[in-house]
Amino acid sequence: MRTALTDLTGVRHPIVQTGMGWVSGPRLVTATARAGALGILASATMTPDQLRSAVREVRSRTDAPFGVNLRADAGDARERVRIIVEEGVRVASFALAPSKELIAELKDAGVVVIPSAGARRHAEKVAAWGADAVIVQGGEGGGHTGSLATTVLLPQVVDAVDIPVIAAGGFHDGRGLVAALAYGAAGVAMGTRFLLTSDSTVPDAVKARYLAATVRDITLTTAVDGLPHRMLRTEMVAELEGAGRMRALSRAVRQAARFRRISGHSWPGMVRDGLALRHGKGLTWGQVLLAANTPMLLRAAMVEGRVDVGIMASGQVAALIEDLPSVGMLVGRVMAEADDALASLPLRERNDSAARSGSVAPSGPAADSSPPGA
Known part of the structure; x- marks a missing residue:
């Protein structure tokens, strides 16, 4: 195509x-x-x-x-x-x-x-x-x-x-x-x-959690880093949503330090990134710290398989995937599937039938059988 x-x-x-x-x-x-x-x-x-x-x-x-x-x-x-x-x-x-x-x-x-x-x-x-x-x-x-x-x-x-x-x-x-x-x-x-x-x-246990998700298990939350973030509803998400401000910031500082060690980023570099993020999104410094925490929460699930302490970003389509x-x-x-969908479009069927009966005379672009977007 x-x-x-x-x-x-x-x-x-x-x-x-x-x-x-x-x-x-x-x-x-x-x-x-x-x-x-x-x-x-x-x-x-x-x-x-x-x-x-x-x-x-x-x-x-x-x-x-x-x-x-x-x-x-x-x-x-x-x-x-x-x-x-x-x-x-x-x-x-x-x-x-x-x-x-x-x-x-x-x-x-x-x-x-x-x-x-x-x-x-x-x-x-x-x-x-x-x-x-x-x-x-x-x-x-x-x-x-x-x-x-x-x-x-x-x-x-x-x-x-x-x-x-x-x-x-x-x-x-x-x-x-x-x-x-x-x-x-x-x-x-x-x-x-x-x-x-x-x-x-991604670890098998994490994939299994995605496959078991229903539409109600996929949520949009700002509790992770202050920005709308769509993910699976997990124990960690519930904990973050219920955590007080100081507790969340304390966790964020610890996780940011861990991310710095793993990623090789320097503290000055992370501060520069934080400044850019704060400016671009209008975040408070507290939200910037929470944003620095996000990569480690994702890593806990996506790399370490820790569904209990990690977060799992997810589109709503996870509920349809089996x-x-x-x-x-x-x-x-x-x-x-795309080929089948194109072939079964009712409008196309009607047009083809009309053309065979002589009631429609295809010409120009309408006669092109290429799929939409081609």
């Missing part, structure tokens, strides 16, 4: 595996690239040296295109950009809007720049600054997310910008891909669905 996304990035299928911290490592990204979709390495939980090593590991296993996700507000963002350029990575994606200068630097080096946005005005801004495409995530998506549903946000952004738009938030199958294409998107991005595959390194296919099986299934 050829769309503006496949043309832009060189992948075979209009599907993106998002950059999830502690989850989107070399194994998952390699499997995604081999399956013909766009895999994205999550670099925010890696040191620069670990990032370079991860890029080289993926490159040694496949020559298919893949990308790296960056935090635009990180103090070492330019160092990570240099690694992307030097290692010949095809795509750079961003969790926050990168600066106009950072976009220009990457584009000058031939890197495709795809920021993420949760509002139309943010998409318009990065498009004006030269981004090649934009991922727009509706409130159904996991992790930090907004309040606007994908079905409302997506058409707004498609109508507002003249670059390819990739839909995120609520996608897990081929029907969703076809729906996104019908809205005018060039493809879909999925996080939770790729997390729940056999190629994901299996753990390989990435190759997943991508193949999504594309087969």
Whole structure:
């Protein structure tokens, strides 16, 4: 299925595996690239040296295109950009809007720049600054997310910008891909669905917790870091929501120190990142400390398998997912489902029937049997 996304990035299928911290490592990204979709390495939980090593590991296993996700507000963002350029990575994606200068630097080096946005005005801004495409995530998506549903946000952004738009938030199958294409998107991005595959390194006990989740088990909370964060409702989430301010801050300071040791970040660097986060989101210093705590709470679950003391970011689609296919099986299934969905559209059936009876004479674009978005 050829769309503006496949043309832009060189992948075979209009599907993106998002950059999830502690989850989107070399194994998952390699499997995604081999399956013909766009895999994205999550670099925010890696040191620069670990990032370079991860890029080289993926490159040694496949020559298919893949990308790296960056935090635009990180103090070492330019160092990570240099690694992307030097290692010949095809795509750079961003969790926050990168600066106009950072976009220009990457584009000058031939890197495709795809920021993420949760509002139309943010998409318009990065498009004006030269981004090649934009991922727009509706409130159904996991992790930090907004309040606007994908079905409302997506058409707004498609109508507002003249670059390819990739839909995120609520996608897990081929029907969703076809729906996104019908809205005018060039493809879909999925996080939770790729997390729940056999190629994901997330511990089995954590995957089981996701598979058992119902819609009521997925919540949106500000208790973790002061920002709206969609995740599974767990013991830790309940504890954080019930914790007093001082207790939460004390825990955050301890966890921030642990994250510094694991990530290799310096205290001055973490303070700079905190300042950028505070400025960009209007957070109090207390919220900044809580935000510094988040990577370790995610690591406790996603790496250590501690569902009792960790948090598990999750899109609402977790309630619809019941299996753990390989990435190759997943991508193949999504594309087969998309083909079936296109073939079974009632409108198409009626048009085909009318054309055979002679009551409709297809001409021009209407006669093209290419799928929407192609």
